[in-house]
Amino acid sequence: MDLRYGPEYEVFRRELREFLTGWPLSGDEAALPQAEQERIFRGRGIDAGYVYRETPEAYGGSGQPSDPLRDRILQEEYGRAGAPGNSLFQGPAMLVPTLLELGSEEQKQRFIPPTLRGEMSWCQGYSEPGSGSDLASLQASARLEGDDWVLNGQKVWTSNADSADWMFGLFRSEPEASKHAGISYLLIPMKQEGIRVRPLRQLSGAAEFFEVFFDDARTPAENIVGQRGEGWQVSRSTLKHERNLIGNPRMISDQFDRLLALAREAQVGGRPALSDAGVRRRLAEIEGFVRACETSNLRMLSASIRGEEMQVMLPMMMTKLYSTDVTQMIWKLAYDLLGTAGLTDCEWAPNYARDSTPPAVVQNYLFSLGPAIAGGASNIQRNIIGERGLGLPRDPRPPS
Ligand SMILES: Cc1cc2nc3c(=O)[nH]c(=O)nc-3n(C[C@H](O)[C@H](O)[C@H](O)COP(=O)(O)OP(=O)(O)OC[C@H]3O[C@@H](n4cnc5c(N)ncnc54)[C@H](O)[C@@H]3O)c2cc1C
Structure with a gap:
């Protein structure tokens, strides 16, 4: 079996290795906080066409054509160098591909670029105390009142909920509809009075999960991805990206x-x-x-x-x-x-x-x-x- 990738790809690998010698940063940049260093190097990766390759430039990606072999080489070489490439956080890794597939043009322009730049962080509000594997039985509710969705109920096991700026979550918007048909996929600002976040202590001593309580929390009506009551189909797209991660x-x-x-x-x-x-x-x-x-x-x-x-x-x-x-x-x-x-x-x-x-x-x-x-x-x-x-x-x- 010949596992070589071919001359064109070996040139790509050589150029990439050369680029990756820039990590870790040196000089004054090496004294910056770690998160800032990662942001800088990731930005350089986008400019060079190595990071967020297939995301269009208009939304802050590299706008490169799809190429599974280049993707694999990037994964290998970034891994070897321990350098920050595509972020695996919920926003860039799960929400961005979902918006690219199913979001409105306004949502793509508003949410994708700051999410990729690391300026807008996200958590995933799916699971509830009575709804994990049987996710479609979820009960947290969304009621349209004027120009806002009004949210009530509880989410659980929400990773990074304490630090996230926004949540992408599933809410029951049509209580009369059958369970899969009555759900909407909403984008919700986390820093507001109607949202309370409580840590869950794990076996390891850390608290990476949270309970999130909604008590008349609000999000503008336009922050719905896909159609009202069709959030289940949207959530399938996000889950596919989560499993592939x-x-x-x-x-x-x-x-x-x-x-x-x-x-x-x-x-x-x-x-x-x-x-x-x-x-x-x-x-x-x-x-x-x-x-x-x-x-x-x-x-x-x-x-x-x-x-x-x-x-x-x-x-x-x-x-x-x-x-x-x-x-x-x-x-x-x-x-x-x-x-x-x-x-x-x-x-x-x-x-x-x-x-x-x-x-x-x-x-x-x-x-x-x-x-x-x-x-x-x-x-x-x-x-x-x-x-x-x-x-x-x-x-x-x-x-x-
Ligand atoms: C590291 C980690 C991070 C997470 N982060 C998030 C997050 O950010 N946001 C979020 O919304 N959720 C998050 N979750 C929650 C996760 O999605 C749920 O834990 C998962 O969907 C399972 O649900 P559950 O815990 O309610 O278990 P249950 O659904 O109650 O399952 C309990 C057991 O029953 C089995 N079972 C259930 N139904 C069936 C069936 N039909 N056939 C066979 N076996 C079955 C399951 O396999 C499991 O072994 C996270 C979980 C973990 C572990």
Whole structure:
């Protein structure tokens, strides 16, 4: 199998590597706050045609033609350089593609450029206490009153709700309609009296999720994406982009390399962990999945170069499912290798296991449990793969 990308792409890679030598910033710029440095370098990436490639220039992107191979090279090289490329935050990664697909011209002009520049931040208001997997049962309401939507109810597990300027969220606007038909997709300013945000403390000690309470909160009538009562279709677009975000094979290979480094240093029963048969068996099993992720990703790449959308869809659905499982396996083994030492400082633990409190391995293990739930739990993903990917009979559903 010839995995080379061809001369044109190797020139592209060389030029890109040259550009990426500009990160980290140097001189006076190196003294700026980290977020400001990232903003500057991302701006340079847009000007050079490397960042937000396919977003039209009129909305603040690079306006380049679609090219899956260039996208892959960018992902590889930005990852290698640890440089800020396309932001993975909810605004740029989920809302912007949704607006490009389904937003009005006014919404595109108003919201996309500041979101890409990092001047407008977003959170996603979908889940509610009684509505997660069965999202269409959501109850938070939107009532049109004069020129405003008036919002009441509660959202939960809202990542970054404390810092976000805006929320893209789903609200029931037609209480009489069937559950999928009565929802609208609204853009809501977060800093207002009718919105209260309360942190949820996680197992890791951090509070990255929030409950959001709406008590006669308001947003102007024009801040609806798509038609009134058709928010469900709009939300499908955002969810597709969210699921595609989860499961980058390069990240999984990097994590596996870190696990191997740990296995070389850690001790099991007074001997190097790598010489233990049980550890070797688990490593071999994980490596099988890691290499399968890489191969599957290459197959998707070949299919998308050939424009075979159907050949891309099924492996893409599967990527979220197995990449989240593999990530959990990697960090679970790392956690087991560290044992109680993972909770404290210890001589042989590599730096990355010692640098934070609790140490990064423990933190990564606890975090790895989340992506299998976020953006649709694994069981739901299995249903989607079975029904839409493999054409199996539909799961029985309660009447809507
Ligand atoms: C890291 C992280 C970040 C998140 N960020 C956000 C955010 O920013 N905004 C937001 O709106 N939400 C967010 N969420 C919430 C997430 O979307 C929900 O947790 C998810 O949709 C599952 O809903 P639930 O927690 O209510 O679980 P439930 O839907 O109650 O599911 C519980 C269990 O039942 C299973 N189950 C449910 N229905 C079925 C079925 N039909 N068939 C088989 N099994 C089933 C599920 O697989 C799961 O194991 C986040 C979650 C995580 C973990």
